[in-house]
Amino acid sequence: MTNRLAEAKSLYLRKHAENPIDWWPWCDEALATAKAQNKPIFLSIGYSSCHWCTVMEGEAFSDPAIAEYMNANFIPIKVDREERPDLDSIYMQALQMMSGQGGWPLNAFLSPDDLVPFYAGTYFPVEPRYGRPGFLQVLQAIRRYYDTEKQDLRDRKAVILESLLTSAVLKLEGETQAQDRELLRQGWETSTGIVTPNQYGNSFPMIPYAELALRGTRLSLPGSTWERESKYDAKEICTQRGLDLALGGIYDHVGGGFHRYTVDPTWTVPHFEKMLYDNGQIVEYLANLWSAGVQEPAFKRAIAGTVEWLKREMTAPEGYFYAAQDADSFTTTEEAEPEEGAFYVWNYSELEQLLTPEELTELQQTFTVTANGNFEGKNVLQRRQAGELSETIETALKKLFVARYGTTPESLTTFPPARNNQEAKTSNWPGRIPSVTDTKMIVAWNSLMISGLARAYAVFRQSSDLELATTAANFILNNQFVNGRFHRLNYENQPTVLAQSEDYAFFIKALLDLHQASPLIGNEFSVTQYSPSFWLERAIALQEEFDEYLWSVELGGYFNTPSVASQDLIVRERSYADNATPSANGVAIANLVRLALLTDNLHYLDLAEQGLKAFRSVMSRAAQACPSLFAALDWYSNCTLIRTTTEQIYSLNSQYLPSTVFAVASKLPEGSVGLVCQGLKCLPAAESVEQMLQQVRQSQTRG
Numbered sequence: 001m002t003n004r005l006a007e008a009k010s011l012y013l014r015k016h017a018e019n020p021i022d023w024w025p026w027c028d029e030a031l032a033t034a035k036a037q038n039k040p041i042f043l044s045i046g047y048s049s050c051h052w053c054t055v056m057e058g059e060a061f062s063d064p065a066i067a068e069y070m071n072a073n074f075i076p077i078k079v080d081r082e083e084r085p086d087l088d089s090i091y092m093q094a095l096q097m098m099s100g101q102g103g104w105p106l107n108a109f110l111s112p113d114d115l116v117p118f119y120a121g122t123y124f125p126v127e128p129r130y131g132r133p134g135f136l137q138v139l140q141a142i143r144r145y146y147d148t149e150k151q152d153l154r155d156r157k158a159v160i161l162e163s164l165l166t167s168a169v170l171k172l173e174g175e176t177q178a179q180d181r182e183l184l185r186q187g188w189e190t191s192t193g194i195v196t197p198n199q200y201g202n203s204f205p206m207i208p209y210a211e212l213a214l215r216g217t218r219l220s221l222p223g224s225t226w227e228r229e230s231k232y233d234a235k236e237i238c239t240q241r242g243l244d245l246a247l248g249g250i251y252d253h254v255g256g257g258f259h260r261y262t263v264d265p266t267w268t269v270p271h272f273e274k275m276l277y278d279n280g281q282i283v284e285y286l287a288n289l290w291s292a293g294v295q296e297p298a299f300k301r302a303i304a305g306t307v308e309w310l311k312r313e314m315t316a317p318e319g320y321f322y323a324a325q326d327a328d329s330f331t332t333t334e335e336a337e338p339e340e341g342a343f344y345v346w347n348y349s350e351l352e353q354l355l356t357p358e359e360l361t362e363l364q365q366t367f368t369v370t371a372n373g374n375f376e377g378k379n380v381l382q383r384r385q386a387g388e389l390s391e392t393i394e395t396a397l398k399k400l401f402v403a404r405y406g407t408t409p410e411s412l413t414t415f416p417p418a419r420n421n422q423e424a425k426t427s428n429w430p431g432r433i434p435s436v437t438d439t440k441m442i443v444a445w446n447s448l449m450i451s452g453l454a455r456a457y458a459v460f461r462q463s464s465d466l467e468l469a470t471t472a473a474n475f476i477l478n479n480q481f482v483n484g485r486f487h488r489l490n491y492e493n494q495p496t497v498l499a500q501s502e503d504y505a506f507f508i509k510a511l512l513d514l515h516q517a518s519p520l521i522g523n524e525f526s527v528t529q530y531s532p533s534f535w536l537e538r539a540i541a542l543q544e545e546f547d548e549y550l551w552s553v554e555l556g557g558y559f560n561t562p563s564v565a566s567q568d569l570i571v572r573e574r575s576y577a578d579n580a581t582p583s584a585n586g587v588a589i590a591n592l593v594r595l596a597l598l599t600d601n602l603h604y605l606d607l608a609e610q611g612l613k614a615f616r617s618v619m620s621r622a623a624q625a626c627p628s629l630f631a632a633l634d635w636y637s638n639c640t641l642i643r644t645t646t647e648q649i650y651s652l653n654s655q656y657l658p659s660t661v662f663a664v665a666s667k668l669p670e671g672s673v674g675l676v677c678q679g680l681k682c683l684p685a686a687e688s689v690e691q692m693l694q695q696v697r698q699s700q701t702r703g
Contacts, residue, residue, distance in 0.1 A: 406430025
């Protein structure tokens with residue numbers, strides 16, 4: 001017996017289709033039913049690769065007694081956060097207000113008349129454990145409170161709603177240039193501290209923070225004010241973050257690609273799901289590190305391995321990228337429930353069978369492999385040191401690849417996804433049973449991967465990187481517009497859900513990144529039919545739609561959703577906080593500066609200035625929340641345009657010049673090699689490459 005979610009397009013929603021709970025999707029009918037029956041809404045938000053979401057689905061949401069009470073006393077609604085990040089953002093903020101922390105599954109109880117939450121939590125076990133109450137007891141207490149404590153309920157909701165509204169309407173502040181410089185330094189110092197290695201807790205990539213820390217290394221050179229006033233060695237910290245990612249257990253050293261995070265401070269044992277958005281950002285960060293002079297072979301190997309994983313397992317026949325792979329997988333077809341990490345970890349006895357004694361000995365010297373293991377008696381591969389891997393180790397890793405996938409890396413060009421647990425258990429896999437892959441296309445996440453590939457191409461000149469990026473971008477351009485409006489998701493060639501601010505912002509960035517990579521094509525080979533102007537024209541057109549439907553004329557900055565899609569939201573937010581992904585407004589403001597430089601249209605610069613003014617108050621008081629806004633401020637303060645030849649762009653684009661854009665000059669002054677422009681003024685034409693580089697370096701640090 002299935003419920004309403006059986007017909008959902010979302011893999012996450014369909015996973016709950018056989019629950020005894022009478023789930024609704026988020027829709028007008030569900031909200032109206034709750035109001036008409038005066039039943040509080042139980043809103044549960046998660047995503048397909050979320051481990052604890054999967055656990056709760058198999059426990060509390062499958063329990064008959066819980067379902068009976070839930071169905072009689074609440075209207076239960078399931079939401080895929082990847083479909084509706086606007087809803088997730090609002091109710092996650094409420095959860096953090098109530099409990100001081102967030103996470104998924106996000107379970108909130110809403111008043112049916114106004115949708116304001118009055119209680120929220122994350123994972124609830126069936127029976128009391130882990131210091132958490134049993135879920136049925138929670139439900140009973142919540143319903144009793146809702147029925148008997150009306151005044152307290154009204155007071156509680158009023159406080160929560162006021163907090164949500166206050167956070168949505170920020171105080172407008174203007175700053176002087178000197179104050180901007182100090183604000184930028186404080187933001188950089190904060191982010192650098194956040195990515196400094198620590199000895200406690202989980203380890204997340206936190207790429208928006210690492211990117212800002214890396215941007216600031218050019219401003220904290222020896223003898224500079226930034227260097228004198230900072231307590232951090234930013235270059236060393238940024239390098240260590242790259243090493244932790246490329247050497248740690250968070251990276252899949254056998255199959256490529258990065259897991260979500262590690263559950264320890266030593267970067268050893270990952271939470272095994274692989275998210276597209278992490279991989280796109282990490283590829284871009286490691287490529288930037290390399291271009292900044294940290295040319296560690298492990299970075300190059302990790303990028304190459306991630307691209308191979310992307311091509312093999314995460315690219316649809318149509319050219320777009322899938323969203324995620326689960327953490328859990330089955331070890332046998334008879335298992336009822338999958339095991340966390342089963343696709344990725346290694347028994348020591350298995351290694352003894354697969355490898356020669358010499359290979360196993362060297363594997364133990366190179367990786368943290370022991371007879372006792374480092375994860376529940378098994379081994380996660382984590383490298384002990386940086387540098388090149390030996391031929392013996394590469395041979396050993398290929399043998400492990402064959403054991404996992406059933407064939408060699410060279411012969412496995414595509415590895416079809418298991419789209420659900422049933423496919424995973426019934427398909428004839430030549431190696432291990434793989435994790436389930438969520439095959440939906442999300443514009444924002446695809447865009448992050450496109451940007452990563454474009455940057456990797458600019459740095460390493462691998463044509464396949466650009467081919468992957470342009471094919472994915474072209475799919476979005478050709479398939480995600482319906483009746484002239486941009487859409488966020490695609491399920492099996494069906495676009496759906498109006499685009500949100502992160503979709504616009506990240507895809508415009510991706511188009512601009514392709515524009516910047518494209519001038520390199522004519523120098524060596526042609527990997528795409530699209531000229532640089534093609535990508536810029538599309539970015540301009542999409543920016544026009546973004547401005548029309550999501551720009552806040554009264555407040556500045558971009559709303560998360562267009563007004564037509566905001567009728568069911570209790571507050572219309574303008575996201576400024578970075579999480580696992582950059583904030584939409586931070587990326588959007590940086591895009592506006594880049595567009596101003598590339599088009600000479602000062603309207604973009606006016607919008608960027610208004611956007612920064614809108615968020616300066618939060619930047620001043622909560623620098624730890626918004627590294628991408630500080631990156632946008634860096635763009636605004638140090639924006640630099642280099643007009644030069646295709647050959648010079650080819651040479652310069654592989655260097656780390658984080659607040660610079662390139663344009664092919666149609667004509668240069670006689671005897672010059674290029675023009676360097678600082679915002680609204682251009683410097684004297686450079687007569688040599690050395691002079692042009694000196695001007696660029698000065699321009700990149702003037703703010």
